[in-house]
Amino acid sequence: MARKIGSHSEITGPRIREAALRLFARHGFAAVSMRQIAAEVGVQAGTLYLYTADKQALLFDLMQDHLTELLTATSQIETGGTPTARLIAFARFHIGYHLDRPDAVFIAYMELRNLSPENFATIEHLRRRYEDRLQAILQAGSDCGEFALPDARMAGFALIAMLTGVTGWYREGGRLSRVEVQTLYAEMALRAVGRRAPD
């Protein structure tokens, strides 16, 4: 990966972010040095500071972009339908989206404590907006009697944790296909909220 002197700003920026995402996910933000990131990209450490104000900003940007894109993508599946249909769609979307971006998901859930207070507040707000979309589905289902929920808010936390947990064990090419996992988890989610999956 020897590199020559020259102008590569259009590709170096994204490459820095990709390397940081991978390294932060693998070893943790605090355990990764700017020198490691630079080595992965093939530039010197000082060069990184042309593309980020400091290490903290690099982490924040990765998390903010991930959550912003997540919210944008979620908007597309948020259209009407019964609470049951919406919950199925949410579960399938959540699993598919998260399995496609294991590193970004891992960082967004694990590196919150390495954010500055201001950055933490921003990220938490974005995450809250995402979780609220599931809460809204559960509340609607509870209100119309389609779901049997003693506590919609708690059920939301439980479902998010259950669905996100897929990223901890699923391996591409394993015993279960992605579609099978999506189907089985959606079914468990429906059962957990007191609604049998329509089949």
Add this chain to the structure above:
Amino acid sequence: MARKIGSHSEITGPRIREAALRLFARHGFAAVSMRQIAAEVGVQAGTLYLYTADKQALLFDLMQDHLTELLTATSQIETGGTPTARLIAFARFHIGYHLDRPDAVFIAYMELRNLSPENFATIEHLRRRYEDRLQAILQAGSDCGEFALPDARMAGFALIAMLTGVTGWYREGGRLSRVEVQTLYAEMALRAVGRRAPD
């Protein structure tokens, strides 16, 4: 917290471990320095090495002790009964035990990547033994038709993630009591595996 020269080996050791547990959970293993731990205890950094070979051993011992105690405690609730009763007991135990030890739980799930390969293998084996106890309950329930499970192994992963997620949002003195949370989660777990909670 000023301290004088003298002999305190019997209390310094545990205090170091308590401080390390709290700091690792709060800021992450890689982000905490030996100096910080020493300052929290009220000794100098060099003193820590009378009680631990190095920083890595400190982390490993905390995780190993937590999981060993978890397995010991689990053995007590593993006695017979129907799969339904056993799953309820497991869910209630898991939540109660984890809510009592938020720092140890957090570290055991978050700092795996900061373990050396050998230490990682040991810890993973212990965790696997714990998860197998839930898998055994689910498999038994599936075999005798008490649970409707397309895939007992996947359901085990889903339930563990759901139950452990409680530590992420539950606050003592909040809207829901610990017993209420235990009851509601056990109910969701039973529903998720295709068995209605007996009531």
Add this chain to the structure above:
DNA sequence: GTCTATAGTACGATAGAC
């Protein structure tokens, strides 16, 4: 058993050459 002091290394970030 704890301290002070320090060796040896690595870090984040910056300055200035090319």
Add this chain to the structure above:
DNA sequence: GTCTATCGTACTATAGAC
């Protein structure tokens, strides 16, 4: 736009005084 070089600081771990 990237490099080399470096400043100032912090780290893990150890040695030896008390």
